[in-house]
Amino acid sequence: MKTLLISFLAVIMGSICYAQTITGTVIDKTSRQPIKDAKIQTSDKQSTTTDASGKFTITCHEDITVAVSVVGYSIQRQILNECVGSISFELVERFQELNEIQITANSGEATSTIEVPQSISRISEGEIKRGNGLFMTDAVNTNTPGVTMQGRTTTGGQQFNIRGYGNGTRGTRGVSSNFDGQGTKVYLNGIPVTDAEGITVMDAIDFGSISNVEILKGPSGTIYGNAIAGVVNLETRKAKEGETTISQRTTLGSYGLLRSTTQVAIGTKKSSLLVNYGNLQFEGYMPHTSSKKGFVNITGDFKLSDRQTLSTYVGYSDGYDQRNGELEIDQYETFDYSGNPAYIKNDAHSATNTFVAGVTNGYKFSKWLTNKSSIFGTSQLMDASSAGGWQDKSSLSYGVRSTFDMNFKLSEKVSLKGITGLEVQRTTLNSNFFGMGADSTYLNGYNVITNIRSISSTESTTSNVFTQWTLNLPFDLSATAGIGYNRTDLAVENRIWGLSNNHVGNETPQSYSASYDDMWSPTLALNKTFSEKVSAYVSYYQGYKAPVSSYILVPQINQVNPDLTPEKGTQIEVGTKGFLLKHKLFYTAAVYSTKYSDKMTTVTVQNPENTATLYAYVVNGGSVNNTGVEVLLKYEAISSRDKFVTSLRPFFNLTYSNATYDDYRFETVGTGSLGQDSTIVNDFSGKIVAGLPPLVMNAGIDFETKIGLYANVVVNYRDAMYFTSDNENITEAYTLLNAKLGYQQQFGHFNVDVFAGSTNITSTQYYQMVFVNQLPDAYIPAANDINFFGGLNLSYTF
Numbered sequence: 143m144k145t146l147l148i149s150f151l152a153v154i155m156g157s158i159c160y161a162q163t164i165t166g167t168v169i170d171k172t173s174r175q176p177i178k179d180a181k182i183q184t185s186d187k188q189s190t191t192t193d194a195s196g197k198f199t200i201t202c203h204e205d206i207t208v209a210v211s212v213v214g215y216s217i218q219r220q221i222l223n224e225c226v227g228s229i230s231f232e233l234v235e236r237f238q239e240l241n242e243i244q245i246t247a248n249s250g251e252a253t254s255t256i257e258v259p260q261s262i263s264r265i266s267e268g269e270i271k272r273g274n275g276l277f278m279t280d281a282v283n284t285n286t287p288g289v290t291m292q293g294r295t296t297t298g299g300q301q302f303n304i305r306g307y308g309n310g311t312r313g314t315r316g317v318s319s320n321f322d323g324q325g326t327k328v329y330l331n332g333i334p335v336t337d338a339e340g341i342t343v344m345d346a347i348d349f350g351s352i353s354n355v356e357i358l359k360g361p362s363g364t365i366y367g368n369a370i371a372g373v374v375n376l377e378t379r380k381a382k383e384g385e386t387t388i389s390q391r392t393t394l395g396s397y398g399l400l401r402s403t404t405q406v407a408i409g410t411k412k413s414s415l416l417v418n419y420g421n422l423q424f425e426g427y428m429p430h431t432s433s434k435k436g437f438v439n440i441t442g443d444f445k446l447s448d449r450q451t452l453s454t455y456v457g458y459s460d461g462y463d464q465r466n467g468e469l470e471i472d473q474y475e476t477f478d479y480s481g482n483p484a485y486i487k488n489d490a491h492s493a494t495n496t497f498v499a500g501v502t503n504g505y506k507f508s509k510w511l512t513n514k515s516s517i518f519g520t521s522q523l524m525d526a527s528s529a530g531g532w533q534d535k536s537s538l539s540y541g542v543r544s545t546f547d548m549n550f551k552l553s554e555k556v557s558l559k560g561i562t563g564l565e566v567q568r569t570t571l572n573s574n575f576f577g578m579g580a581d582s583t584y585l586n587g588y589n590v591i592t593n594i595r596s597i598s599s600t601e602s603t604t605s606n607v608f609t610q611w612t613l614n615l616p617f618d619l620s621a622t623a624g625i626g627y628n629r630t631d632l633a634v635e636n637r638i639w640g641l642s643n644n645h646v647g648n649e650t651p652q653s654y655s656a657s658y659d660d661m662w663s664p665t666l667a668l669n670k671t672f673s674e675k676v677s678a679y680v681s682y683y684q685g686y687k688a689p690v691s692s693y694i695l696v697p698q699i700n701q702v703n704p705d706l707t708p709e710k711g712t713q714i715e716v717g718t719k720g721f722l723l724k725h726k727l728f729y730t731a732a733v734y735s736t737k738y739s740d741k742m743t744t745v746t747v748q749n750p751e752n753t754a755t756l757y758a759y760v761v762n763g764g765s766v767n768n769t770g771v772e773v774l775l776k777y778e779a780i781s782s783r784d785k786f787v788t789s790l791r792p793f794f795n796l797t798y799s800n801a802t803y804d805d806y807r808f809e810t811v812g813t814g815s816l817g818q819d820s821t822i823v824n825d826f827s828g829k830i831v832a833g834l835p836p837l838v839m840n841a842g843i844d845f846e847t848k849i850g851l852y853a854n855v856v857v858n859y860r861d862a863m864y865f866t867s868d869n870e871n872i873t874e875a876y877t878l879l880n881a882k883l884g885y886q887q888q889f890g891h892f893n894v895d896v897f898a899g900s901t902n903i904t905s906t907q908y909y910q911m912v913f914v915n916q917l918p919d920a921y922i923p924a925a926n927d928i929n930f931f932g933g934l935n936l937s938y939t940f
Contacts, residue, residue: 162225164202168192168210171232179783180212180233185384205411207384213783213848219384221411237778237791241721241728256720259622259667259679261732261772263289265355267379272842272854273880273901274393274931276401276422278349280880280901284840284856287772287795288359288732289372292911294922296424297433298345298463298492299911302326304359305736306768306801306834307371307711325371325687327362331378331441331455333500333518337539338569338602339632339690340368346459346496346522348437350401351418353379359772360736361685361711363663364626367565367606370687370711370738378455380441381407381414386940395931398425398432414443427925428466428479430486435461451504458497465490467529468919471871477907479923484529488578489588492526515544532576532591541567560611571600597637600691604630610665618671622681628661630688630708634695654702656694661686661708676720685711689742693760707762710739726778736768743808764806766831770799789846797838801831808867826867833914835875837861850887854899856880865912865920876908891939898932 168180176196183189184200185207192198200208202225211217215233222229241255241264255262263286273280279300282291293300301323323342328335336342354377362369381387391403403420418439426432442454467482467490482490500518507513519540526533545563552558579592610624633655643650667681686708694703717732743763773796780790803826830836842856858878865871884897902908902925911922 162202163199164222164225164228165197165199166208166229166231168196168198168212168231168233170215171234177212177215177233180210180215180231183209183211207411209384213788214781219382221384235725235778235781237726237728237776237781241776256671256675256677257620257669259620259669259681260683261288261359261715261717261730261734263287263355263357263359263774265357267353268844270352270355272844272856272882274395274399274401274899274933276350276393276399278352278355282355282357284842284858285793285795286357287730287774287797287838288770288799289357290838294911295431295433295463295465295492296426296910297422297435298461300344301342302328302357302371302374303833304357304372305734305770306799306831307738324690325369326374327366327369327372328374328376330376330457330498331500332375332453332502332516332543333455333498333520334539334541334565334567335376335520336368337520337537337571338541338567338604338630339571339600340604340630340687341690343494343522343524345461345463345492345494345524346457346498347376348378348418348420348435348439348457348459350403350420350422351378351437351439352376360713360715360734361663361683363606363628363661363685363711364610364624364665364683365561365563365606365608366685367608367626367628367663368604368630368661368686368688370685370709378418378439378441379405379407379416380443381409381416383409383411383414385409387937389935389937391933391935393931393933396929397427397925398423399931400424401933412445414441416441426464428923429481430464430466430490431481433461433463435459449506453502453504454500456499460495462493463491465492465528468913468916469921469923470918471920474909474921474923477926482529482919487589488527488529488532490526490528492524494522494524496520496522510549512547513544514547515542517542527578531578531595534574534576535571537569537571539567539569541565555616557614558611559614560609562609564605564607566605567603569600569602571602573598573600594638599635599637601633602631602691604628604688608663618674620669620671622665622667622669624665626663626665628663628686628688629657629659630661631655631657632689632691632694634691651695651702654695656689656702656706658688658708661688672720675725676718676722678716678718680716681714683713683715687711689760693742696759703759705762706742706760707740709741709762712737712739723777726781728776730772730774732772734768734770734772737804738766738768741766741806743806763808764827765804766801766806767804768799768801768831768834770797770801772797786848787845788848789844791844792842793844794841795839799834799836799838801834803827803829803831803867824868829867829869830864832864832867832869833912835861835863850885852884852886854880854882860908863912865914866917867915871917871920873909873912876906877904878906878908879903893935893937893939895935896933897935898930900931901929902926903928 168177178194180192182198188200190198207221209219210231214235216236218231265281265285269285270281279291288305290303304326307325324340328342356375358373360372362373366373387407389405393401400423405418407416420437422435424433438458440456444452446452465485467485498520500516502516504514522537524535543565545561548560550558575596576591577593577595578589581587581590606626606628608626612620612622614620635653639652663684665683669677669679671677688708689706696703713734713736715732715734719730721728740762741764742760745761776793778791780787782788806826808824839859845853860876862872862875880901882899886895905927907926908924909921910924913919
């Protein structure tokens with residue numbers, strides 16, 4: 143009996159010691175005022191609210207998760223390691239947090255956008271979901287002044303255009319085209335999507351799983367190397383700490399749109415795991431434009447110790463996009479969307495199978511020194527056909543990026559923060575190109591492969607070593623200086639050289655190579671912060687774009703192009719950003735002047751009689767001067783926990799661009815007075831750069847209510863623009879109206895989000911993409927009638 147009594151008392155005392163109460167406080171981080179009626183929930187199913195002084199009491203257990211939520215504020219969570227003392231939560235208004243914090247910025251640590259002396263646009267998940275949230279083009283074009291995104295198809299061939307930088311040299315009527323994605327460096331969860339040669343193919347990205355987009359505008363060579371136009375950082379969703387959630391998202395829409403996404407997210411004190419599986423189908427609004435894609439993404443974050451973290455990402459995609467070619471001007475203007483017969487006869491398409499993997503290790507050596515090192519790899523198989531024939535590609539990219547973040551407190555008001563690191567990437571590409579012709583067994587069917595035209599192997603390596611430091615001085619002044627060194631090496635081998643060149647006296651090279659190593663990219667900037675939430679800055683940035691492998695050899699004369707140099711971009715920018723009107727108005731404003739010198743172009747060589755063109759080759763031909771103004775405004779007009787309308791957020795952004803060619807000449811082949819081929823020199827100096835609308839404006843409003851109803855309305859305006867460098871061909875301006883209505887509510891452990899929306903409500907004719915300097919090819923049109931979409935998102939949180 144005595145033993146039983148002692149055991150009973152021990153259990154009671156143990157329970158008392160294990161389960162004890164603890165108090166907490168919830169305040170507004172900016173005003174420091176208590177928040178009443180904040181909802182407190184714990185992982186062991188406790189629920190309470192804060193009183194008028196912002197206080198609450200719960201029963202505490204070790205490793206219990208406490209979550210605080212209130213309308214208008216971002217949710218905060220804490221995992222309690224021990225039940226002593228008290229806990230406090232400093233909530234940040236959701237509007238302020240969404241617009242202030244940058245995930246990567248210019249270091250490995252989260253940094254306030256107010257502190258970064260550069261124009262950076264961030265698109266949050268809420269802004270992505272203003273539309274159907276699947277293709278990213280609407281989100282980028284609506285929310286980022288100075289940046290546009292276009293695609294060859296609705297779900298593939300996407301390209302970024304940052305502040306009017308023009309890609310490639312394949313134009314037939316001008317100095318540059320947008321045929322291939324060059325100049326912009328794109329990362330997905332820290333893994334380069336851009337290969338070592340500087341070409342970006344985004345067909346394998348599951349844009350429906352992206353939750354955050356961060357865009358650095360202008361030359362960014364110091365930290366990112368071969369990034370003359372800018373940098374785009376994409377991040378997928380991650381599991382929330384202290385929650386285990388299963389979700390199913392389904393979206394339906396016009397023209398056979400169907401997207402299904404299944405997610406499992408597990409977040410604990412020391413780990414976060416998210417598994418995402420998605421399928422996308424789209425029939426297309428023109429003949430021969432359907433798409434089918436499948437995605438699997440696995441994201442994991444693990445806290446190995448107080449000093450060490452490990453992050454992983456694995457992704458696989460399988461996609462097929464049909465193409466029906468670009469419309470000629472007359473086709474577009476007469477609404478003839480039948481496409482290019484040569485494309486359709488060749489069953490034009492792009493099919494990709496892509497595997498991506500990356501591991502990042504973070505280690506905190508001390509309070510002033512942290513390292514983040516990543517290894518990554520991408521393998522891709524692709525086959526594509528067009529009017530010109532069929533191409534098979536297989537590529538493997540792999541590399542490493544390692545950065546050291548340092549932070550020194552030199553005195554009470556002076557500190558020094560810096561990032562030093564390197565990035566090395568190597569890409570091997572095997573490419574086979576075939577001709578196509580009629581299938582003699584079925585003449586009414588698609589053409590088939592008939593002959594081999596080329597087999598090539600390319601090896602590309604790029605390396606970047608950099609250091610950048612910011613000195614924080616009294617009076618909230620900071621000075622930033624950095625330098626980056628970038629090198630690119632290219633080597634190409636002709637794998638069928640022996641078929642036509644294996645004979646005595648032949649001088650055609652079987653392989654050729656080139657190196658570009660004089661690419662130094664400095665950064666200089668000053669930033670001044672006023673009242674902690676407003677800043678003004680002036681900055682100077684520089685970047686390069688090295689030639690790609692196809693520019694190196696002049697096959698007709700069997701020589702490597704010896705004098706080609708990288709394009710160089712320099713940018714001076716003056717800007718300001720911050721919060722006004724009691725933190726309700728977030729704004730950014732920037733004026734920039736960017737010069738792209740040594741722009742690549744083509745020249746032709748005639749025979750001595752000037753009766754025929756012998757060959758053409760790429761040279762550095764001139765400069766492009768881009769100047770512009772960008773303004774962004776976001777206003778939290780209503781933020782209330784008690785009123786029917788809990789949130790009302792209008793937004794507006796504007797881009798004005800003035801870009802001209804400077805001392806720029808482009809050679810084409812024309813017909814002389816005697817009917818012979820003749821070189822024609824086109825002088826574009828002073829003309830407006832093609833492919834850049836002078837004025838772009840976007841405006842809209844987001845609306846949320848206490849009962850869960852929400853709505854979005856967006857208006858997009860794009861000015862007329864020239865699409866040939868001779869300024870003889872111009873698009874028409876257009877305005878689009880889009881809207882969405884939804885209902886979202888929490889029912890116990892269930893979260894329900896049902897929505898419906900429409901795009902192009904006014905049935906306006908507009909383009910999905912315009913091919914710059916590619917006549918007779920010109921337009922890829924968007925659907926010229928109203929489109930509808932709707933969906934249901936369900937999730938259960940344990």
